[in-house]
Amino acid sequence: MASLQQLVEYCDTLLGVADYQDYAPNGLQVEGRGEVRRIVSGVTASQALIEAAIERQADLLLVHHGYFWKGESPVITGIKQRRIRALLAHNISLLAYHLPLDGHAALGNNAQLGRLLGITVEGRFGSGPGGGIAMWGTFSQPLSPADLAARLGERLGREPLLLEGDGRPVRRIGWCSGGAEGYLEQAAALGLDAYISGELAEPTMHIARELGIHYLAAGHHATERYGVQALGDHLADHFAVENYFVDLPNPA
Ligand SMILES: [Zn+2]
Numbered sequence: 337m338a339s340l341q342q343l344v345e346y347c348d349t350l351l352g353v354a355d356y357q358d359y360a361p362n363g364l365q366v367e368g369r370g371e372v373r374r375i376v377s378g379v380t381a382s383q384a385l386i387e388a389a390i391e392r393q394a395d396l397l398l399v400h401h402g403y404f405w406k407g408e409s410p411v412i413t414g415i416k417q418r419r420i421r422a423l424l425a426h427n428i429s430l431l432a433y434h435l436p437l438d439g440h441a442a443l444g445n446n447a448q449l450g451r452l453l454g455i456t457v458e459g460r461f462g463s464g465p466g467g468g469i470a471m472w473g474t475f476s477q478p479l480s481p482a483d484l485a486a487r488l489g490e491r492l493g494r495e496p497l498l499l500e501g502d503g504r505p506v507r508r509i510g511w512c513s514g515g516a517e518g519y520l521e522q523a524a525a526l527g528l529d530a531y532i533s534g535e536l537a538e539p540t541m542h543i544a545r546e547l548g549i550h551y552l553a554a555g556h557h558a559t560e561r562y563g564v565q566a567l568g569d570h571l572a573d574h575f576a577v578e579n580y581f582v583d584l585p586n587p588a
Pocket of ligand 1: 401514
């Protein structure tokens with residue numbers, strides 16, 4: 337068991353929240369009961385994930401995508417009202433970490449993704465503290481773009497979309513989980529052979545072709561399952577609380 341305050345302070349410090357400029361508040365977003373025995377963790381604080389937390393009698397819901405995004409309406413109506421009402425009615429806290437949970441050197445989405453794919457991390461790019469939240473690294477053996485796509489599909493349980501640049505094999509590769517296709521040009525400027533992120537917009541195919549870099553859209557949800565899981569498991573070890581990761585499939 338842990339006190340909510342202790343647990344939140346620990347996470348804020350561990351993830352270096354104060355170093356980030358983000359689109360949503362990182363840390364405690366909805367305050368529930370003061371003691372935490374059981375955590376349910378998941379990618380997005382949807383109604384379905386809240387229902388899963390209620391069913392498992394969680395004290396705290398730990399997510400990567402919480403609420404109160406910049407540009408979103410600040411009023412609590414509709415979907416947002418129903419979600420927050422359910423949390424408050426069951427005294428469940430909502431703890432959300434966005435960019436700090438992408439960038440953390442060991443527990444972050446990108447560190448975990450690198451490990452899962454068998455890449456040795458060599459450096460960082462993109463934006464954010466410590467050189468940026470995106471990572472680049474090397475495979476010990478070069479892979480063909482098709483073999484890389486197959487490895488992604490097998491390890492993430494979701495087929496990626498592969499946009500081939502030129503025909504080169506992949507040895508040096510960059511990646512950033514979620515909606516980070518915007519770093520593709522930076523990845524090409526670093527001389528990387530391929531870049532992985534979650535989503536795919538129309539201009540990306542032309543950019544990949546014209547810069548000669550392979551781009552793989554591996555799924556926003558599929559690439560962001562791992563950080564919150566690693567953080568939840570870490571908290572379970574550190575505080576003797578329980579963590580149940582709940583994966584609610586999302587093809588996007
Ligand atoms: Zn995301």
